[in-house]
Amino acid sequence: MAKALVISIDGMGGDHAPASVVGGLDLIAKRGRDIRFLIHGDKAQLDTLLDAHPSAKAISEVRPADRALGMDVKPSQAMRQGRGSSLWNAIASVEDGEAAAIVSAGNTGALMAIAMLRLRKMQGVHRPALVASWPTTRGVSCVLDVGANVEADSTQLVEFAIMGEAFFRAVHGTARPSVGLLNVGSEDEKGHEEIRAASVLIRESGLDLDFRGFVEGDDIGKGTVDVVVTDGFSGNIALKTAEGTARQVGGYLREALTGGPFARLGALLAYPSLQKLKAKMDPGRVNGGVFLGLNGLVVKSHGSADAGSFASAVRVALSMARSSYRDEIVAKLAKLTAPTSPIAASLAPDAG
Amino acid sequence: MAKALVISIDGMGGDHAPASVVGGLDLIAKRGRDIRFLIHGDKAQLDTLLDAHPSAKAISEVRPADRALGMDVKPSQAMRQGRGSSLWNAIASVEDGEAAAIVSAGNTGALMAIAMLRLRKMQGVHRPALVASWPTTRGVSCVLDVGANVEADSTQLVEFAIMGEAFFRAVHGTARPSVGLLNVGSEDEKGHEEIRAASVLIRESGLDLDFRGFVEGDDIGKGTVDVVVTDGFSGNIALKTAEGTARQVGGYLREALTGGPFARLGALLAYPSLQKLKAKMDPGRVNGGVFLGLNGLVVKSHGSADAGSFASAVRVALSMARSSYRDEIVAKLAKLTAPTSPIAASLAPDAG
Numbered sequence: 190m191a192k193a194l195v196i197s198i199d200g201m202g203g204d205h206a207p208a209s210v211v212g213g214l215d216l217i218a219k220r221g222r223d224i225r226f227l228i229h230g231d232k233a234q235l236d237t238l239l240d241a242h243p244s245a246k247a248i249s250e251v252r253p254a255d256r257a258l259g260m261d262v263k264p265s266q267a268m269r270q271g272r273g274s275s276l277w278n279a280i281a282s283v284e285d286g287e288a289a290a291i292v293s294a295g296n297t298g299a300l301m302a303i304a305m306l307r308l309r310k311m312q313g314v315h316r317p318a319l320v321a322s323w324p325t326t327r328g329v330s331c332v333l334d335v336g337a338n339v340e341a342d343s344t345q346l347v348e349f350a351i352m353g354e355a356f357f358r359a360v361h362g363t364a365r366p367s368v369g370l371l372n373v374g375s376e377d378e379k380g381h382e383e384i385r386a387a388s389v390l391i392r393e394s395g396l397d398l399d400f401r402g403f404v405e406g407d408d409i410g411k412g413t414v415d416v417v418v419t420d421g422f423s424g425n426i427a428l429k430t431a432e433g434t435a436r437q438v439g440g441y442l443r444e445a446l447t448g449g450p451f452a453r454l455g456a457l458l459a460y461p462s463l464q465k466l467k468a469k470m471d472p473g474r475v476n477g478g479v480f481l482g483l484n485g486l487v488v489k490s491h492g493s494a495d496a497g498s499f500a501s502a503v504r505v506a507l508s509m510a511r512s513s514y515r516d517e518i519v520a521k522l523a524k525l526t527a528p529t530s531p532i533a534a535s536l537a538p539d540a541g
Numbered sequence: 542m543a544k545a546l547v548i549s550i551d552g553m554g555g556d557h558a559p560a561s562v563v564g565g566l567d568l569i570a571k572r573g574r575d576i577r578f579l580i581h582g583d584k585a586q587l588d589t590l591l592d593a594h595p596s597a598k599a600i601s602e603v604r605p606a607d608r609a610l611g612m613d614v615k616p617s618q619a620m621r622q623g624r625g626s627s628l629w630n631a632i633a634s635v636e637d638g639e640a641a642a643i644v645s646a647g648n649t650g651a652l653m654a655i656a657m658l659r660l661r662k663m664q665g666v667h668r669p670a671l672v673a674s675w676p677t678t679r680g681v682s683c684v685l686d687v688g689a690n691v692e693a694d695s696t697q698l699v700e701f702a703i704m705g706e707a708f709f710r711a712v713h714g715t716a717r718p719s720v721g722l723l724n725v726g727s728e729d730e731k732g733h734e735e736i737r738a739a740s741v742l743i744r745e746s747g748l749d750l751d752f753r754g755f756v757e758g759d760d761i762g763k764g765t766v767d768v769v770v771t772d773g774f775s776g777n778i779a780l781k782t783a784e785g786t787a788r789q790v791g792g793y794l795r796e797a798l799t800g801g802p803f804a805r806l807g808a809l810l811a812y813p814s815l816q817k818l819k820a821k822m823d824p825g826r827v828n829g830g831v832f833l834g835l836n837g838l839v840v841k842s843h844g845s846a847d848a849g850s851f852a853s854a855v856r857v858a859l860s861m862a863r864s865s866y867r868d869e870i871v872a873k874l875a876k877l878t879a880p881t882s883p884i885a886a887s888l889a890p891d892a893g
Contacts, residue, residue, distance in 0.1 A: 326789055336725055339733055373688055373777040376615075381691055381774065406781025410789040419778075422733065425725040426775050427782040429758025434786040437678055437762040442794065445811065452811040459798055459807030 193225040193248075196506055197288035200230030201257030201275040202295020204493050207234050210294065212496030214249060215242035217503050224507065227282050229254045230275040254278045258299050260492060267299035268306055276300060280307050283485040290486030290506040292477075294494045300487065301337060301480055308485040311515075313522035316341065317482030318349050318421070319489070320356055321428055322505075325412030331357050332371075332409060334421035335428045337480065341420035343386035344525070346370065350391060351521040352481040353416040354398055359512030360505055361415075369404035369414035371423060379403065387418075396521055477505030482518075486510055545577040545600075548858055549640035552582030553609030553627040554647020556845050559586050562646065564848025566601060567594035569855050576859065579634050581606045582627040606630045610651050612844060619651035620658055628652060632659050635837040642838035642858040644829075646846045652839065653689060653832055660837040663867075665874035668693065669834030670701045670773070671841070672708055673780055674857075677764030683709050684723075684761060686773035687780045689832065693772035695738035696877075698722065702743060703873040704833040705768040706750055711864030712857055713767075721756035721766035723775060731755065739770075748873055829857030834870075838862055 198214065200207045207230055214226055225248050228235055232253040239246040254275040258267055271277045276295050282288040284307045293300050301319070310317060320333035333353045334341065341349065350368050357366040370388055372380040377388070380403070391400045404413050406427060419427070446456035476498040480487040486509050490502035550566065552559045559582055566578055577600050580587055584605040591598040606627040610619055623629045628647050634640040636659045645652050653671065662669055670686035685705045686693065693701065702720050709718040722740055724732040729740070732755070743752045756765050758779060771779070798808035828850040832839040838861050842854035 326792060339725060339731075371778060373691060373774055379691075406778040406783075407785030407788070409782060410785035422725055423775055423778050426723060426758040426771075427778050430761060430779045430782050431758075431786040433759030433762035434783040435790055436759070438787055438790045440678055449813075451813070455807040455809065455811030457807065458810065459804040461801075461803070 193223045194507065194510055195225045195227060195282075195288040196503060196510070197279045197282035197291040198226050198228045198503075199276045199279040199291065199293035199295055199300075200228040200235050200251075201254070202293040202300075202492075203490065203499070204260070204294075205495060206257075206294060207231065207238055209494055209496050209499050211235065211238040211242055211245055213494070213499030213503060215245035216496060216500040217507075218242075218244035218248050221507070224248060226250070227252055227279075227288055229279040229282070230257065252278060252282070258296055260296050262296055262299050264298040264302035267296070268302045271299060271303050277303055277307075280304055280485075280487070283487075284308055289510040290488060292488045292490060292499075292503050292506050294490035294492055294499060294502070296492075297336070297478075297489055300489055304480055304483055304485070304487045308483040308487070311482050311484055311518070311522075313519065313526060314348055314352070314482035316345050316348070317480055318352060319478055319480055320353055321424075321478045322360075322476075323409055323417075323428075323431070325410055327412030329361065330409065330412050330415050330417060331360075332417040332419065332424055332428065333481065334419065335424040335478070336421045338421040340422065341383065343383045343390055346383060346387035346418055346420070347390050347394070347396075347525060348482070348522065350387075350398060350400070350416065350418045351396065351525070352518055353418060355514040355517040355521070356479060356481055356509070357415050358517070359514035360508045363415060365399045366415035367399045367401050368416045368418060369401045369408065371409075371417050371419035371427070372403035372405065375403045375405065377402075383420075394525060396524055477502035479505060479509065545575045546859065546862055547577045547579060547634075547640040548855060548862070549631045549634035549643040550578050550580045550855075551628045551631040551643065551645035551647050551652075552580040552587050552603075553606070554645040554652075554844075555842065555851070556612070556646075557847060558609075558646060559583065559590055561846055561848050561851050563587065563590040563594055563597055565846070565851030565855060567597035568848060568852040569859075570594075570596035570600050573600075573859070576600060578602070579604055579631075579640055581631040581634070582609065604630060604634070610648055612648050614648055614651050616650040616654035619648070620654045623651060623655050629655055629659075632656050632837075632839070635839075636660055641862040642840060644840045644842060644851075644854050644858050646842035646844055646851060646854070648844075649688070649830075649841055652841055656832055656835055656837070656839045660835040660839070663834050663836055663870070663874075665871065665878060666700055666704070666834035668697050668700070669832055670704060671830055671832055672705055673776075673830045674712075674828075675761055675769075675780075675783075677762055679764030681713065682761065682764050682767050682769060683712075684769040684771065684776055684780065685833065686771065687776040687830070688773045690773040692774065693735065695735045695742055698735060698739035698770055698772070699742050699746070699748075699877060700834070700874065702739075702750060702752070702768065702770045703748065703877070704870055705770060707866040707869040707873070708831060708833055708861070709767050710869070711866040712860045715767060717751045718767035719751045719753050720768045720770060721753045721760065723761075723769050723771035723779070724755035724757065727755045727757065729754075735772075746877060748876055829854035831857060831861065 229252045318334035319337040321335045478489040488506040581604045671689040672685035673687045830841040840858040
């Protein structure tokens with residue numbers, strides 16, 4: 190029998206926790222093999238829910254945590270006062286080597302702050318990054334950083350490219366994911382100095398990425414590349430603007446299809462098709478942002494996740510835990526800092 | 542009789558020029574009063590089109606230009622080789638004081654470069670900005686800068702706020718447009734140093750703006766504020782990401798409503814409502830980006846504009862030309878640089 194893969198779960202994080210969490214784990218338990226969950230949180234509530242979900246119960250162990258962090262707690266408070274919370278303890282299980290990954294639908298800032306504090310950065314990574322999966326007309330792409338840092342210099346952008354490419358391969362199985370840098374035009378001379386320099390570094394560093402150069406905002410939804418690399422400020426604005434636009438258009442559509450008897454009848458006839466449309470626009474379909482670049486896997490589910498969405502996030506954690514993404518990142522980062530790389534040369538004290 | 546307002550028109554710019562241009566002018570001519578157009582471009586083509594549009598013909602004068610700039614010409618080429626083109630000559634009419642504004646559906650980069658070269662920056666403006674109108678669930682907002690500059694320091698962001706607020710009042714008639722700074726969170730400590738500093742400057746400078754602090758990407762489509770202020774890099778990415786998302790969702794919708802006989806029948810019944818939806822999603826509805834901060838009004842229509850969209854852009858030019866936006870900007874910029882303003886104080890040599 191293969192050794193079980195252990196995933197640590199923040200049982201209390203998220204708008205619909207713990208019910209959505211246990212429900213999501215049950216969906217995984219019904220199909221998965223050789224998996225175990227450590228669920229951190231309110232023992233009484235979790236035990237009651239597990240009694241109603243025997244598949245999940247069979248592979249789960251509850252670890253009592255006496256409190257949960259609120260969705261509005263600030264990262265600085267979380268670091269100072271988070272000890273003993275379900276989130277803190279769930280991360281500690283990864284730190285202790287008991288679990289391969291942690292999944293939480295709780296407060297993003299708190300998750301990032303505590304994970305950074307306890308798990309620390311991987312060797313060679315200057316800034317961890319938050320990667321988001323993005324539904325496109327061709328399938329799914331990923332975008333990083335979407336908010337872990339507000340700025341990124343050229344070397345950090347190249348690190349994001351390395352981490353994002355390995356993430357995409359791990360989760361989607363693509364042998365050579367394509368990579369692009371988000372910019373305001375596709376010509377070489379466009380954009381910030383940092384982005385232009387990152388483009389040169391990727392091309393010249395022998396990293397063996399399928400790098401396609403610059404992409405623009407409308408390329409994300411087209412799926413022009415698999416991995417879109419940007420700083421956390423632009424990435425966060427792109428992500429939230431896209432979410433807002435999708436909601437806005439969805440609202441127009443609802444309005445259009447309830448505006449009069451013919452429209453309503455039409456909507457009724459087209460109902461199955463419109464349900465498929467709704468599913469396509471559902472953010473839960475590709476749920477699971479990952480905080481890349483730490484000594485341990487940290488997966489963030491949407492705060493509003495239901496059981497199905499939470500299960501998607503757990504699947505992301507399982508795919509990554511079973512992949513060789515960490516070794517790939519380590520190998521590529523080593524190239525980046527090897528003495529022969531142009532980046533290392535440009536950073537060397539005698540280069541200037 | 543009031544003196545006619547003269548608008549200079551690039552007759553050849555845009556994917557469907559000159560037909561869409563003359564068609565658009567005809568729509569304006571049928572309703573407008575005391576307006577005159579100077580149309581620059583191919584005299585033979587323009588005369589033929591005007592013969593078919595007598596309303597436009599009655600108030601237009603054709604100014605022959607022997608060539609048109611292509612949609613793919615680079616800004617640097619446009620500045621060096623643009624002389625004598627319809628775009629160049631149309632801008633020159635504003636420079637010479639013959640016309641109050643120029644409208645073009647041509648190449649954005651060429652328009653900005655030649656306008657900057659010939660019209661120059663308004664006194665007190667460090668960086669002109671491109672402002673885009675943005676359909677929201679509440680109506681229309683505007684976002685600036687969407688691509689004239691890739692970076693903006695705090696003073697420049699405050700200038701954008703001043704110009705955007707005056708623009709919004711001029712075009713939409715709102716007495717006190719609300720203003721927000723685009724950021725990755727609404728708390729005071731979020732985001733870049735430049736943005737945080739701009740927020741403090743607006744609050745402390747006595748500019749009398751209805752300033753609402755920070756807004757996020759999803760606030761744009763909600764219409765949380767009338768004027769969204771950002772640097773040209775983030776603004777361009779937000780705009781293109783939103784356009785891409787709207788197209789993506791529109792594509793899903795088309796697919797859903799043609800996927801099978803019931804869906805098709807449903808779509809047929811809901812047709813009038815869906816047409817209204819299409820109109821709402823039509824970028825032409827609020828067509829007319831304006832290049833703010835120059836000595837002269839420069840309005841950019843979408844390159845793909847049809848006659849209706851081009852007319853929208855001309856209406857923006859007319860609203861602005863009839864407003865006091867320039868005086869308002871001058872007055873507010875003066876406050877910004879007045880010796881009592883905290884900004885001027887912070888810039889003064891003895892402040893540090």
